[in-house]
Amino acid sequence: xxxxxxxxxxxxxxxxxxxxxxxxxxxxxxxxxxxxxxxxxxxxxxxxxxxxxxxxxxxxxxxxxxxxxxxxxxxxxxxxxxxxxxxxxxxxxxxxxxx
Numbered sequence: 001x002x003x004x005x006x007x008x009x010x011x012x013x014x015x016x017x018x019x020x021x022x023x024x025x026x027x028x029x030x031x032x033x034x035x036x037x038x039x040x041x042x043x044x045x046x047x048x049x050x051x052x053x054x055x056x057x058x059x060x061x062x063x064x065x066x067x068x069x070x071x072x073x074x075x076x077x078x079x080x081x082x083x084x085x086x087x088x089x090x091x092x093x094x095x096x097x098x099x
Contacts, residue, residue, distance in 0.1 A: 010055045015040055015048050017085055020074060023058060024082060028071045057081070 011017055015037065022036040034045055049072060052058040057078040063069045 010057070011081070013048065015044060016052060017088075019045070019048055019052065020057065020078060020081065021085060023072055023074045028073065030070060030072070033072065052078075 011020075018037055018040075019033060022033050025036070027033045027036050030045070030049075033049075034040060034042065037045070049058065049060070053060050056075055059073050059075050061071045061073065063071065
């Protein structure tokens with residue numbers, strides 16, 4: 001049970017898996033991520049991005065060329081979650097048909 005609790009602690013919440021999917025789909029910048037997730041507040045997005053970074057699921061890269069640009073990417077470690085998330089999406093589709 002403790003391993004399941006650890007997993008749920010890292011990916012639970014209304015937005016964390018959706019943020020991961022948004023990054024997986026190519027949204028790299030803060031505003032792009034925010035636009036892809038209607039109704040998320042900037043405060044919640046910032047909080048969840050920090051937590052995902054702390055848990056090594058995403059990487060934050062600061063480009064300080066002409067203008068300061070921050071880019072987020074999923075890590076190789078996070079890639080291991082993608083099959084799990086895909087299966088959850090399939091289950092969700094099937095569940096909608098059942099109910």
